[in-house]
Amino acid sequence: MSKTNALAFRFIVLASIALPALGQGTAAPSGTEDAVNRLVKAHQAWGPAASTPNTSLSLKEASREGQTIKVRMYATGLPKEGTYSLMQWPVTQRGPTEILSGVTFDESGLAVCAGTPGTCGGDKPNDPIDVVLKPVPGEPSRLALISADQSIKVFAKIVPIPLRGEDNGCGVEAVLLTPGAELVLIEGTGFPPNSDIVLDSESEGERHGGKAKTDVNGRYVSGILPYKQGMARGTTKVNLTSAGCSPSVSFPWGKRN
Secondary structure, three states: OOHHHHHHOOOOOOOOOOOOOOOOOOOOOOOHHHHHHHHHHHHHHOOHHHOOOOOEEEEEEEEEEOOEEEEEEEEEOOOOOOOEEEEEOOOOOOOOEEEEEEEEEOOOOEEEEOOOOOOOOOOOOOEEOOEEEOOOOOOOEEEEEEEOOOOOEEEEEEOOOOEEEEEOOEEEEEEEOOOOOOOEEEEEEOOOOOOEEEEEEEEOOEEEEEEEEOOOOOOEEEEEOOOOOOOOOEEEEEEEEOOOOOOEEEEEEOOOO
């Protein structure tokens, strides 16, 4: 990453993370827990809280054909003058990279290639920028726009094909943070604030669980390593249970051909 980009993303401190295929009950080697926590926190930080105050970036699906999904970017609170760099952080990479420079906005806040000197070019003037994605279920798309002088930064993420379960107003979602689902973010929402919940996970017959608490917003977040020791691939089911609801979600893990 260039010095400029490093400054833009200095809040993300990622080590070289090579997560082992740990079984759920396997003790993590020294350093693995820290690496997991860093990656979970970096993913969580990518969003409105990291954006320049009074700005926002939203991602909206423009089209879907088979496994190909195109999204467009809409920003608010950004100066219309100047240009921006488009950054992307796929789960296959340890950090974000620039994929397009010279981005500008039309009057509606839509990110476009104006086709004028110093800006990116498209098929026509002010051509909307379509970011092409081919995600697997549960894979997040993380995008950001950074002004040329680094003074403005907006971040957004979506999961185009969510892995989610719901029950009686509560929900649980699984978000893949690594390509083979070596690390998966489990996010529970809609629970009573500061309430007791029980997490139960089952991977190919191996079960683990424990008690936890939701935050003041009724939300629960945890990173899990779903692999069963000695197996290359499988499926994990996670259930979050509270007094009034019990949503569950299942997801595959392991490198796929």
